Each structure stands twice: as C-alpha cells, then as structure tokens.
Amino acid sequence: KAGVTQTPRYLIKTRGQQVTLSCSPISGHRSVSWYQQTPGQGLQFLFEYFSETQRNKGNFPGRFSGRQFSNSRSEMNVSTLELGDSALYLCASSQLAGRDRASDTQYFGPGTRLTVL
Amino acid sequence: AQSVAQPEDQVNVAEGNPLTVKCTYSVSGNPYLFWYVQYPNRGLQFLLKYITGDNLVKGSYGFEAEFNKSQTSFHLKKPSALVSDSALYFCAVRDSILTYNQAGTALIFGKGTTLSVSS
Numbered sequence: 001k002a003g004v005t006q007t008p009r010y011l012i013k014t015r016g017q018q019v020t021l022s023c024s025p026i027s028g029h030r031s032v033s034w035y036q037q038t039p040g041q042g043l044q045f046l047f048e049y050f051s052e053t054q055r056n057k058g059n060f061p062g063r064f065s066g067r068q069f070s071n072s073r074s075e076m077n078v079s080t081l082e083l084g085d086s087a088l089y090l091c092a093s094s095q096l097a098g099r100d101r102a103s104d105t106q107y108f109g110p111g112t113r114l115t116v117l
Numbered sequence: 118a119q120s121v122a123q124p125e126d127q128v129n130v131a132e133g134n135p136l137t138v139k140c141t142y143s144v145s146g147n148p149y150l151f152w153y154v155q156y157p158n159r160g161l162q163f164l165l166k167y168i169t170g171d172n173l174v175k176g177s178y179g180f181e182a183e184f185n186k187s188q189t190s191f192h193l194k195k196p197s198a199l200v201s202d203s204a205l206y207f208c209a210v211r212d213s214i215l216t217y218n219q220a221g222t223a224l225i226f227g228k229g230t231t232l233s234v235s236s
Contacts, residue, residue: 004160033223043207045223056223090160092224102211103149103168106224108160 001027004093004109012115018079021112025072025093031055031101032074034066037088037111046089049074050101078114086116119144119212123227130198131235138193138230140208147213150191151224152182155205164206167191178202198234205229 005024013019025032034046045058049068066076072093078085092106120143130136142148149168153161165176172184182193191208209224 006160035224042228043224043226045225048223058223092161102213103166105151105163105166107163108153110158110160113158 004091004107006089006091006109006112008112009110010113010115012117013081014117015081015083017081018077019081019114020075020077021089021091021114023074023076023091023093023109025074025091026095026107029093029095029107030072031094031096031104032068032072033092033094033106034074034076035090035092036060037090038086043090046076081116083116086114088113119210119225121208121210121225121227123206123208123230125230126228127231127233129233129235132200133197136195136198136202136232136234138206138208138232140191140193140227141189142191142208142210143189144210144212148189148191149211149213150182150184151209151211152176152180152191152193153207153209155207155229161207164193198232200234200236203232203234205231 007022031050033048035043037043047054047066048056052068063079068074088111090108090111092108094104094106096104122141151166152164155161164180165174167174167184175181180195184191207229208227
C-alpha cells in the first residue's frame with residue numbers, strides 16, 4: 001500500500017505570497033492532520049480533517065487554512081507568507097475517524113520544505 | 118494540559134551497546150503514547166505505541182518501550198544499537214479524555230532526541 005504523499009517536496013516563495021500544499025493519504029484512511037516542524041518550535045499541530053470538515057485547529061493565525069476533499073485528499077494554504085513560515089510541513093493520515101481515533105496511529109508523509117525569502 | 122518531555126537533546130552510544138531514549142508525559146486522562154523516528158530530510162516513521170495492556174511494547178527495527186504509569190514515563194530502548202539507528206527520535210502523547218471530547222486529537226510531541234551511534 002502506498003504511503004502518504006505530499007507535493008511539492010520543496011518550495012521557495014517570497015514574503016507576501018501565498019502557497020498551497022497538497023497531501024494524499026494512505027488509501028482507506030479518512031483522517032488527515034497537518035503539522036509544522038521548525039528547529040525552534042519543534043512539531044506543532046496545525047489542523048485535522050475528516051469527512052471534509054475541520055475537526056480541530058492548533059494555535060496558528062488565520063493565514064493558515066486547509067480543506068479536505070471527498071476522496072480524503074487534503075490541501076493546506078498559507079496566505080501572506082512571512083519569513084517565520086519557513087518550515088517543514090508534514091501531513092499525516094490515520095484510518096479511523098470519530099472518537100475511536102484516539103488510539104489510532106498517524107502515518108506521516110515526507111513533508112514539504114517551504115522556504116520564505 | 119498535555120505535555121511531553123524528552124530530557125536529553127542528544128544520546129551517544131557505541132554500536133552493539135544498549136540504548137535508552139527517555140520520555141515523560143503529563144495528561145489528564147489515560148495516555149496514548151507513541152514513538153517516531155525521523156531521518157534527515159524525511160518525514161516521521163512510526164516505531165511503536167502504547168494504548169493499554171502489557172507495559173512492554175515491541176515495535177519496528179528491534180525497538181521496544183516500557184510504559185511506567187507511576188513515573189509517567191515511556192522510555193524507548195533497544196538491546197543492541199546499530200549505526201543505522203542514528204536519527205532524531207520523537208515521543209508523542211494523546212490524552213484519552215481530550216480526544217473523546219473532540220478537544221485534543223492532535224499528537225503532542227516532545228522536542229526530540231538525537232541519537233548518535235558510533236562504530
């Protein structure tokens with residue numbers, strides 16, 4: 001079974017631009033979560049989607065948004081990019097949705113390395 | 118609030134020796150605990166998890182972890198380290214109560230521990 005795929009793998013943008021990152025979960029997985037990884041802040045939760053609805057959101061400004069499609073694929077968007085948005089953005093998928101997903105394993109993609117100049 | 122601590126930024130061990138990467142956690146309800154490994158320029162790879170039951174959990178690549186409720190710890194171990202085990206290791210937790218209430222489904226990660234295995 002193919003793993004989580006993320007595109008693009010690398011991206012360079014300038015301040016003020018916007019960017020869209022894409023994530024395809026493992027086949028059959030219904031839940032998709034996004035995380036930001038930086039050297040200073042470590043791994044931080046951005047948001048989680050299942051059934052095309054945002055279920056939880058981390059402590060990030062409104063410039064960070066996402067969505068999920070009916071085939072469980074997900075995109076995240078960052079508008080008005082700032083230098084501090086430079087990070088590795090990781091997508092993770094898990095099979096379960098609803099309350100049972102507490103014990104479910106999240107499987108991560110390789111990430112998208114975003115550099116903001 | 119949920120939290121995870123990995124008290125060591127770096128662990129150095131010689132190949133063939135046992136290794137331990139430490140993790141302690143804080144949650145309100147029952148913890149669901151996970152270990153992941155990250156190689157350079159890669160995403161996170163799942164190693165093992167503790168949900169309930171036996172306190173000793175066995176995972177991928179010969180790794181195991183011991184859940185200790187009284188010490189709120191979940192240390193990662195391997196009896197004999199390999200040079201190829203050198204990587205960044207993350208411990209993560211979910212709180213059963215927060216997750217049930219749909220309030221905390223995110224994995225909360227520690228800062229990570231760099232494991233360096235020398236030949």
